[in-house]
Amino acid sequence: MTYATETRDLTRIFKRKPKRHLLKRKSAKKNEKENGGPVTALDHVNLTIKEGELFGLLGPNGAGKTTLIKVLCTLLLPTSGSAYVAGFDVSKEVNQIRRKINMVSGGETSGYGLLTTRENIWMFSQFYGIPSKVAKERIDELMHTFGLYDKKNVKVRTLSTGERQKMNMIRGFVTDPEILFLDEPTLGLDVNASRTIREYIMNWVRKREHKTVLLTTHYMMEAEMMCDRVAIIDRGRILALDTPANLKRMIRKESTVQLEVDTLKSTAPIGGIKGIGNFSSKDDIAHGTTNLTIIVEDESAISDIMSAITAQGSRIRSMRKTDPTLEDVFISMVGKGLEE
Amino acid sequence: MTEPGFIRLNVRALFGRSYPRVIGGTRELSWIFFETVLPILSIAAYVFIYKAFLPPNPDQTMLDKVNSLVGYVVIGGTMTAFWLNVLWSMASQLYWEKEVGNLQLYMMAPMSRMALLGGMAVGGMFMTSTRAVTTLVVGVFIFGVVITIGNPLLILAVFFVTLIALYGMGMMFASLYLLYGREAWNLSALMEEPIFLLSGFYFPVKALGQTVAIGASVIPATLGLDALRQLMFPVSGFGTQFYFFSPELELAVLCVLAAVFLVLAKLSLGYLETLAKREGKLTTRHQ
Numbered sequence: 001m002t003y004a005t006e007t008r009d010l011t012r013i014f015k016r017k018p019k020r021h022l023l024k025r026k027s028a029k030k031n032e033k034e035n036g037g038p039v040t041a042l043d044h045v046n047l048t049i050k051e052g053e054l055f056g057l058l059g060p061n062g063a064g065k066t067t068l069i070k071v072l073c074t075l076l077l078p079t080s081g082s083a084y085v086a087g088f089d090v091s092k093e094v095n096q097i098r099r100k101i102n103m104v105s106g107g108e109t110s111g112y113g114l115l116t117t118r119e120n121i122w123m124f125s126q127f128y129g130i131p132s133k134v135a136k137e138r139i140d141e142l143m144h145t146f147g148l149y150d151k152k153n154v155k156v157r158t159l160s161t162g163e164r165q166k167m168n169m170i171r172g173f174v175t176d177p178e179i180l181f182l183d184e185p186t187l188g189l190d191v192n193a194s195r196t197i198r199e200y201i202m203n204w205v206r207k208r209e210h211k212t213v214l215l216t217t218h219y220m221m222e223a224e225m226m227c228d229r230v231a232i233i234d235r236g237r238i239l240a241l242d243t244p245a246n247l248k249r250m251i252r253k254e255s256t257v258q259l260e261v262d263t264l265k266s267t268a269p270i271g272g273i274k275g276i277g278n279f280s281s282k283d284d285i286a287h288g289t290t291n292l293t294i295i296v297e298d299e300s301a302i303s304d305i306m307s308a309i310t311a312q313g314s315r316i317r318s319m320r321k322t323d324p325t326l327e328d329v330f331i332s333m334v335g336k337g338l339e340e
Numbered sequence: 341m342t343e344p345g346f347i348r349l350n351v352r353a354l355f356g357r358s359y360p361r362v363i364g365g366t367r368e369l370s371w372i373f374f375e376t377v378l379p380i381l382s383i384a385a386y387v388f389i390y391k392a393f394l395p396p397n398p399d400q401t402m403l404d405k406v407n408s409l410v411g412y413v414v415i416g417g418t419m420t421a422f423w424l425n426v427l428w429s430m431a432s433q434l435y436w437e438k439e440v441g442n443l444q445l446y447m448m449a450p451m452s453r454m455a456l457l458g459g460m461a462v463g464g465m466f467m468t469s470t471r472a473v474t475t476l477v478v479g480v481f482i483f484g485v486v487i488t489i490g491n492p493l494l495i496l497a498v499f500f501v502t503l504i505a506l507y508g509m510g511m512m513f514a515s516l517y518l519l520y521g522r523e524a525w526n527l528s529a530l531m532e533e534p535i536f537l538l539s540g541f542y543f544p545v546k547a548l549g550q551t552v553a554i555g556a557s558v559i560p561a562t563l564g565l566d567a568l569r570q571l572m573f574p575v576s577g578f579g580t581q582f583y584f585f586s587p588e589l590e591l592a593v594l595c596v597l598a599a600v601f602l603v604l605a606k607l608s609l610g611y612l613e614t615l616a617k618r619e620g621k622l623t624t625r626h627q
Contacts, residue, residue: 012620014619014620015619067620070444070620073448074448074617075444075447075448075616075617075620076617076620077617077618095450098448098449098450099343099450101448102448103445103448108441109440109441110440110441110442110445111442112360112364114360114363114364114367114368115359115360115363119359119363122356123356123357123359123360124356124445124449125356126352126353126355126356126357126359127352127353127356127357127445127446127449127450127451127456128349128449128450128451129343129344129348129349129350129352129353129450129451130344130352131344131352132352155367
């Protein structure tokens with residue numbers, strides 16, 4: 001079996017200079033992040049992504065998603081363990097890997113504002129040695145596909161955020177990589193731009209042989225809709241890895257209750273109720289509400305939940321029980337929602 | 341499609357990276373004013389001082405002497421363009437690439453890092469050449485400098501080897517500046533005026549004495565300027581009083597300097613890349 005990427009006990013620790021003023025405080029010793037001590041971004045990660053797979057990596061901010069991508073893109077060395085891309089070692093065989101990969105990040109501002117969209121993409125294609133004529137043909141074709149062709153002679157600095165991200169995506173695809181790393185590619189884009197990008201990524205993997213995509217995203221729906229398999233990562237550890245359907249099956253015996261209530265003073269009482277798994281809460285300041293998503297292991301806990309809410313003087317505006325989604329799996333594993 | 345070989349890949353990469361600088365000249369034409377008119381003003385001051393040396397009825401020797409001095413300034417002004425480009429643009433380029441988010445894309449591309457730096461250098465040379473040529477042409481026509489070109493091939497060799505050595509130095513600085521971030525900018529500010537003095541941009545360097553001139557020769561502009569002046573003003577009116585070593589010897593030393601700076605640039609960028617991969621922050625924005 002050929003793996004597009006493979007990691008074995010991959011660990012990445014960032015050493016940081018301790019902040020002297022914080023070291024003096026006793027409490028600071030408890031918190032590595034605060035006092036500037038070492039931070040474990042990846043903790044013995046074992047992950048294999050098959051060739052031809054569209055693989056999703058879900059995790060909250062600081063979970064280690066981008067660090068993992070940077071290691072696989074040869075931008076970071078592992079502290080221990082090993083990682084392979086297209087069968088090559090990221091520590092020793094970087095040149096072989098770099099010819100086969102590309103990466104696009106959401107919110108990227110790469111390129112030169114003075115150049116036109118087409119020139120910018122062409123410039124990056126030259127760093128991969130693509131013949132100029134071939135590169136230009138591919139760029140035109142991709143610009144048509146992404147609906148950016150009418151902007152081909154427009155200077156990059158005049159592009160909107162969505163147009164700029166489409167340009168970045170074209171930069172990623174123009175080199176026709178075997179493995180493409182996409183770090184939150186639809187971040188901050190409108191519905192139409194996101195849809196265009198998602199559809200292209202899915203078609204690119206499905207219709208071409210041996211193409212692999214590793215996608216990190218904050219959008220559960222995106223991962224659920226696009227990915228063959230999904231890994232949930234938190235604090236540098238892979239917590240779960242399977243197809244979206246199988247992941248949802250993992251918590252099928254549990255049910256998900258979604259509540260919209262008047263803004264809660266504290267969610268702590270809910271966390272203490274017996275019979276509930278994890279839960280997430282999000283305040284909606286504009287509407288004066290708190291939206292709760294609770295994984296319920298024992299349905300008799302629902303009445304206790306309602307009591308805990310009303311005890312705070314809060315009114316329940318709506319309540320519904322739903323089938324588990326990938327987001328519920330995430331909350332169940334991580335203990336909080338992606339946007340918290 | 342077959343993968344391009346090492347040379348083809350890096351030639352394309354070099355051309356690709358030089359493109360923004362090359363094409364940039366046609367996009368914002370304000371550079372014509374800033375890069376040609378203003379530099380002329382800066383050398384004009386020296387030219388008028390030297391011309392003020394002329395007595396009311398100068399003899400030929402005096403005319404030759406002043407012509408040489410004015411010529412030295414014009415040649416110095418020509419090379420100033422390259423020195424400023426190396427110091428302020430080339431040296432800080434990787435730092436700015438990091439700030440705009442390009443650097444990590446460069447670092448994960450399969451091209452050689454020297455092709456990246458080479459592309460920056462070639463683009464810089466191309467762009468700066470316009471200013472240099474303007475300074476030279478204006479100097480010759482407006483200030484009436486008489487240049488004698490006896491050995492054009494040697495002049496071209498000295499000029500291009502000086503540029504390679506200068507930009508090799510800039511390539512080396514580029515890695516160091518990235519390492520030290522904005523602090524390195526102070527180094528640029530610190531080096532600008534003293535190098536104008538030590539390398540003799542507006543006067544023959546030997547006027548500072550043999551020891552200082554030899555020390556200043558580590559800056560490629562020093563020997564390049566001296567050799568170009570000797571080759572373009574063989575009849576100086578001063579004899580060989582202000583000339584340093586022979587142009588051939590200076591060319592040989594410049595070749596060594598070019599090789600040394602290019603090797604140091606490669607080593608320092610290699611070191612920087614390893615450090616970036618180990619520490620994980622040099623190629624990332626705002627770190």
